[in-house]
Amino acid sequence: MVEKKKTSRYSPEFRERAVRLLDEHRSDYPSLSVACREIGGKLGCSGDSLHDWWKQARRDAGA
Template identity: 50%
Template sequence: MKAVIRLPLSPPRFTMTSRRFTPANPAELRERGVRLFRENRADYASDTAAYKAIAPKLGCSPDSLRVWCQQAERDNGQRTGLTSAEKDRIKELYPVNLSSLAR
C-alpha cells in the first residue's frame, strides 16, 4: 500500500471579496501625460489612437491616460462634470454626512 502525502493548499492570491490595490500615479506623470496628449493629438486619426500610442511611453494604460485627459478638461471648464476641487470637497464632507445620519 502506497502512502498518500497531502500537501497544504496555498491560499488563493485574490479572493472574491478582496480588492486589488491600484497605486496612484504621481501628479507630475498625469500632467505630463495630458501635455503629451494635447501636443500630439493632431498626429493621430482619433483620440483612442493617440491614447494607445502615448500611454506606453508613460508606462500607464491608455484608459488611465484617457481618464486623466478628461479630468483635465473638466478642471479647465471644457467638459461637464465634477472638477478635482469639487471631488476633494465631497471627500472632505463624506464623513460628516455619515455622522449626521447616525443621529
C-alpha cells in the same frame, strides 16, 4: 469595516505631463483613442488611464 486608502501609482506631475503630451501630439494620430493608447504605451501607463486623466483635466479647466 475598514476602508482602504486608495493610492495612485502615478504622481500628479506625471499625469499632468502625460496630458500635456497628449494635447501636443493628438493631431499626429487618427483618433483620440489611438493617441491615448500609443502615448500611454510609450509612457508606461494604460491608454484608458491617460484618457481618464485627459477628461478630468478638461473638466477641471471648465471645458
